[in-house]
Every structure is written in structure tokens, then in C-alpha cells.
Amino acid sequence: MQLLEERILKDGTIKPGNILKVDSFLNHQMDIPFINELGKEFKRRFSDAPVNKILTIEASGIGIACLVAQHFHVPVVFAKKAQSLNLDGEMYCTKVQSFTHKKVYDVILSKKFLNADDHVLIIDDFLANGCALHGLMEIVKESGAVLEGAGIVIEKGFQNGGDNLRAKGIRVESLAIIDSMTDDSVVFRKDNWEA
Numbered sequence: 001m002q003l004l005e006e007r008i009l010k011d012g013t014i015k016p017g018n019i020l021k022v023d024s025f026l027n028h029q030m031d032i033p034f035i036n037e038l039g040k041e042f043k044r045r046f047s048d049a050p051v052n053k054i055l056t057i058e059a060s061g062i063g064i065a066c067l068v069a070q071h072f073h074v075p076v077v078f079a080k081k082a083q084s085l086n087l088d089g090e091m092y093c094t095k096v097q098s099f100t101h102k103k104v105y106d107v108i109l110s111k112k113f114l115n116a117d118d119h120v121l122i123i124d125d126f127l128a129n130g131c132a133l134h135g136l137m138e139i140v141k142e143s144g145a146v147l148e149g150a151g152i153v154i155e156k157g158f159q160n161g162g163d164n165l166r167a168k169g170i171r172v173e174s175l176a177i178i179d180s181m182t183d184d185s186v187v188f189r190k191d192n193w194e195a
């Protein structure tokens with residue numbers, strides 16, 4: 001998506017460890033009209049999918065998912081990072097390896113909010129190795145819901161999480177895919193623009 005690629009080039013900064021910081025417009029300070037345009041684009045790309053729920057993971061996915069959900073007119077449910085596990089059977093539980101903090105944490109979602117009647121679109125800010133997405137997909141699988149696909153704002157294509165999921169038949173739509181990145185350059189995947 002041209003608007004997003006231009007904004008990454010203008011305002012993104014690259015940190016050691018292959019981390020792209022976009023916290024001036026996406027995941028710390030949030031540019032709402034801009035993210036709303038991303039929401040419209042996700043709706044356009046998934047217009048054929050019977051999505052009735054958007055699923056994300058706290059924290060930075062939540063704000064983005066809310067703006068996306070306005071275009072689908074469906075609720076957002078988010079997986080919470082758990083301090084302690086309360087295994088009373090009321091929660092779906094899984095483990096996620098954090099890309100940015102390098103630790104494994106438990107995530108939970110109340111069984112009240114996801115079940116076999118649901119058609120789920122997962123939304124997240126970044127896709128790197130795919131650990132966050134795998135965790136969310138585990139929860140969807142356990143609930144019996146149908147996974148319609150995943151909508152990602154920025155995929156770091158060189159870390160392969162997205163391509164591995166596509167190879168397994170999961171529909172992954174990323175609005176920008178970065179194929180390589182150095183301290184002073186970002187190269188986007190060419191065939192990723194439909195508009």
C-alpha cells in the first residue's frame with residue numbers, strides 16, 4: 001500500500017536487532033486518520049470473507065484492530081498477556097515467544113468471546129517470525145472458530161513468518177512487506193500492491 005510505504009520511509013527508524021520503529025504514527029503515538037485508511041484497505045482486501053469478529057493481542061494490536069473493526073462493523077476481542085494462569089477451564093490459553101522482549105509469555109482469552117460460530121480475522125501491527133500469529137491461531141483452533149485470515153500492517157518478509165504461513169494455506173494480507181532493511185535503507189516487496 002503506497003500510503004504506508006511512504007510513511008515508513010518518512011517516519012520509520014531502524015534499531016539494532018532488525019527492529020523497525022514506527023512509534024510516531026502506529027504503535028505508540030497513533031495517527032488515527034492514517035490508521036483508518038489502513039482499516040479501509042483491510043476491508044477491501046477481505047471483502048469476500050464473512051468476518052464476524054476481529055482478534056488481536058495486547059497491547060499494540062488493540063488500537064489498530066479497533067479502527068479496522070469499524071469498517072467491518074464487528075467486535076474486537078484481544079488476547080491478554082497473563083500474569084498468572086487461572087486454569088479453571090473458562091479461558092483459552094497459549095504461549096507466545098515475544099520478538100521484541102525475547103521471552104515466552106502466556107496469553108489468555110475468555111471462552112465467552114470466541115466459539116465455533118465465529119469467523120475470525122486476526123489483525124496485528126507486525127509480522128516477523130510469526131510467533132504472535134501462531135499463538136492467536138492456536139486459540140482460534142481450540143475455539144473451533146473459522147480463521148478467515150490475518151491482516152498485518154507491516155510484515156518483515158526476510159524473517160519468513162508470513163511466507164511460512166502462506167505455504168500452509170493461511171491467508172495472510174500484509175499492507176507493506178519489507179524484504180530487506182539496513183540502517184539507512186528499506187526495500188519493499190514489489191508485487192504487494194493491489195492499489
Ligand code: 5GP
Pocket residue numbers: 018019020021022027060097098099100124125126127128129130131132133156161
Ligand atoms: P513475531 O511474533 O511475528 O516474531 O513478531 C511479531 C510481534 O513482535 C508483533 O506483535 C510486534 O509487536 C513485535 N515486532 C516484531 N518485529 C517488530 C519490529 O520490527 N518493530 C516493532 N515495533 N515491533 C515488532
